[in-house]
Amino acid sequence: MRKRKNPFKGRQFTSEVILWSVRWYLQFPISYRDLELMLRDRGVSVDHTTLYRWIQAYAPELERRLRPHLRPTNGSWRVDETYLKVKGRWVYLYRAVDSRGQTIDFRLSTRRDAQAAKRFFRKALARPNTVNPRTITVDRNAAYPKAVADMKRDKQLWRFARLRQVKYLNNIVEQDHRRVKRLVRPGLGFRRFRTAWRTLVGYETLAMMRKGQVKGIGGDDIVAQAAFMNALFNVAA
Template sequence: MSSSTPSYKNHRYPVEVISHCVWLYFRFPLSFREAEEMMLERGVVVSYETIRRWCLKFGQAYANALRRRRPQPGDKWHLDEVFVKIGGVQKYLWRAVDADGNVLDILVQNRRDKAAARRFFRRLLTATGQVPRVVVTDKLRSYGAACREVMPSVEHRSHKGLNNRAENSHQPTRQRERAMKGFRSVGGAQRFLSAFTGISPHFRPYRHLMTAGRYRLEMRVRFTIWNRITGATDMPAAA
């Protein structure tokens, strides 16, 4: 186990069970109780509350390890924001992806004004450690004002039709939001989405562009990477 692998000291269950539960929850639109039921079918008795704690403790660590293995993002970024109800109150989920659709960062904020756009731009620059060549957004004027202030040398393209890549990247989040019956707090939404956007895309290659054989080979590679960063071996089959 490498030094970057999370520590499982004092955990009663083996790493294979822990990593498999975290994978189930972040990869598929499952509740913790449904993940508990799936593990029971495999002969592993673990409570949904234990799975919840594992996801909180290890989800972000796994997501960060997967992000470190990604290539440097492209120099063309797509930004978008959508409405999201949290505890019955309307908030805004800001998202940035590169030209290949890789999520660069997400941020839940109360507003969609210039200050919010500026905060997101600065967070992006810190997270990626680089400045893009082009930023593509919708027609929200806050983007242009913030871009001129934070990244004056960057070309800003504002056009609704050019930003489909960022808008499409919200679809997996919407699917999970419906399965979870909404988010209950801003902090909880931020924590979940930060881990979710690091783990879920790893297991979502562009399947429609691959043959069945190529897809299976790609998924085997991705599962190998997952086992390496979690320190697990393959999950044993049900008895």
């Protein structure tokens, strides 16, 4: 087996400091400058621009390493999209949770139409911990019926999957949007689509851990979560 490349090679700071910073930024509503001060209080001097680079580098890598450890989600999908600003323009964050509030998947898109919905559904279905849905609950967005019909026709979606356009049943995913918005707010928006996506991947990944979606790790056990994250990167506790 080929040895995995050390993701911390060449960094000025230790892997422990980097992972601590990444975990705290992605888990709590703080800015890069807030985190810079928190680290300084602990005797570590890191510029906020360096912290930004760490998030961009390690948030997607964290998701990639964590995905195989997720518990299966169920077949009752609650799908919705929320709005975020990137460089002053609105973009759409497609998100899906199951009936227990467990995150199924997410996708950032510049468009809100049937094609964007299909891309999101295909991405969610490709995850190893998801199942073909029995029900898909959405709002009154006309793009969803077309997307579901097209995917059933192309045999990408179970033909007996039931689409429900009932807004109040989607309260669970709409409430979940608030957590994302709360984390985004201290950063005062994003300047680039790629930057936004990489940061959002980190927010969603840490949220899955806090929801107890990682096998063998409690959602409230922050100590075990920190140890698990270190283990993912082969960092000694």
